[in-house]
Amino acid sequence: MNFELTFEQLQGKLKKVLDPSRFRFILILYPNTNMIDEIKSYISNTYPESLVTNLDLQNKSYQDISTELYKNNEGFVYINDFEELLDNPELYNGFNQRRDKIASHNINLICFISLYQKEELFTKSLNVIPDLWEFKDTVLELQKDEKTNQLIDINVTDSMSYSSIGGTNTKDKKVKLENLLKELDEVNNDELRLNILKQVAMIYDDLGESKLSLEYYLKELELKEKLNASEDQLAVSYNNIALAYKDLGYIDEALKYQFKTLHIRENSLTKNDIDLALSYSNLSIIYEGNNDLEKALNYQIKSLEIREKNLEENHPDLANSYGILAMIYQGMGKLEQAIQYQKKDLKILEKVLGNKHPSLARSYSNISAIYHDIGELEKALVYQLKALHIREEILGEVHPDVANSYNNISLLYRDKKECTKAKEFLYKGINILKQLNFNHPHLITCTDNLKQIESQIKKQKNAGYKKKGKYCKDM
Structure with a gap:
């Protein structure tokens, strides 16, 4: 098999994963550097109208490159020196904290990683950019014959985890959690300790252990305050703590922390910033959980208005707003509106998540509940069994x-x-x-x-x- 033939196969794989009309985070593992130029050339020829940004991260802070990053919308952003991002706190903290803002742009963020550094850099990424790492869509791994130097295989892995921290199922997450807790006992660096605390909290959340998740989010906040973290960093912690309290049924505490987040973001962000939409949406979730449906509806509509202005029509955050509106209207007894919004949520998630994702299971469960209220029991049962099948496979029994x-x-x-x-x-x-x-x-x-x-x-x-x-x- 010669290189030209296999590169045509690579082009076919690329064509399936590239989409400059929406945000995608793509990792390409290459065996030799000349393939980077070949891939970039193919993308430029295939999408001649799309803007291309090559981010030079050498000795830069996130603030240095943010203007160049944000000006690209509906194009491609390349990072060749991915290792530089992971070694520089001024870069990785920025990418991690502004994940949602980056994802609000219609770009394909493509990071090139040497195949021979895969394990090292993937482990490091989980430690220093856990929030951004959750958003990876595809890993494209190119393999070559060491003797002939020819491309011989192309592995494509689509992300489908509820958070990518620790793997895609409960068993793997428990193994990762055990290792993280050991690291936590040994680590001396406060920045690494912060990232480990957050990962532990996220895994406990994925496992349904809300009390332990809250415990570690509070520890993370305590360390941030000790390190005089910025208000933006504190806002992220307040948000996570609010949702943990909500899951435990402590609505007053949940509202207290979520309003802290909202206060910071309303004072520091523009009125159409995607992070502000997230705060409105989470306030809506808390009010919905407390059956304060009018307030829940008002905040979710505010969130949806911002998201519809900033995000492409198949973005998961839009699905999130549609799904929450469906629950609110269901609680109000407005089942016609509820089923319309739940169908919108489900349509997006089926398109972007594949068929094995906890968020898709949640959507199946929610549409089942609405059909149950309508009285269509057979339809409701079909969707609830779909939800169960996914949950058992991904989350464990x-x-x-x-x-x-x-x-x-x-x-x-x-x-x-x-x-x-x-x-x-x-x-x-x-x-x-x-x-x-x-x-x-x-x-x-x-x-x-x-x-x-x-x-x-x-x-x-x-x-x-x-x-x-x-x-x-x-x-």
Whole structure:
């Protein structure tokens, strides 16, 4: 196989992953440097109208390169010296903290990494740019024959993790968590300690361990305050702490920290900044969780207005706003609006995330809940089973989201009067929550649901022949 033939294959792979009309973070692992020029030349010839920015990071701060980075919209931004980014705190802190602002531009951020430094630089990236690293879309790995120097293989890996910290499933995340906790005991550098604390908090969040996630986010904030971190850096911590408190049901604390974030961002950002949209959206989530639906709706509409001005039509943040609006309208009993927005959310996520992602599972679960309220139980069951399949594969069998799916499926079978299946699925959910030692509202809810199902079964057993199937069709 000669180089020209295999380079044509590479062009075919590139064509599938490149899209200058929306943000993409692409890593290209190359075996020799001449391939970088070949790839850039192909991109320029294929997208002649697109702006190209070559970022020179040598001895630069993020402020030095930000103007050049932000002026590109609907084009390609190349970073050849990726290692320089990872070695310079003035660069990697900027890229990490301004991740959402970078992602609001319609650019393909393409980083070239030597194939022989893959393991070293990937590990380093997880440590120093964990926020930006979450947004990577594709890793394209070029391999060559050492004897002939010819390109012999092209591996393409699409990112599909809920956060890329620790891997794509619960088992890998637990292994990563164990290693991070060991590093935390040994590390002397405060900047590295900050990054490790955040990674630990994020993994605990992915694992559904909200109390431990909050504990480490608070430790991260304490260290930031000790180091006199900027208000922008503090705002990120306040936001994460707010969401952790919300997950634990402490709404007053959640609002306190989220308003701290909002105060900083409203005073430092323009009114259409994408980070401000994030604060409005998170306030909406907290109010929705407290059933304060009018406030939730107002803040989510403010967020959506900014996102629609700044983001392409298939951006995941737009899907996020649509999904939250769907939940709000569902809570208001406006099911027609709810289903419209949930379909918008689902359409984007199916397009950009592939078929195995926890966010897609959440969307399936949410549209199932709306169909349940409408009374279309069969449709609702199909979507809830889809959610369960993804969650079991990605999150593992012992995770609160899996327990939630079992509970939702149980309620559908209950309303279909299939009491045996309803009880079977509910017990599965309860057993998971007990394994997790969850003293949690979900466990109380599941226990209450079990009492309702057992009451239906008892009524059916006591009913006469003429009332067969009135409470349970399967008895």
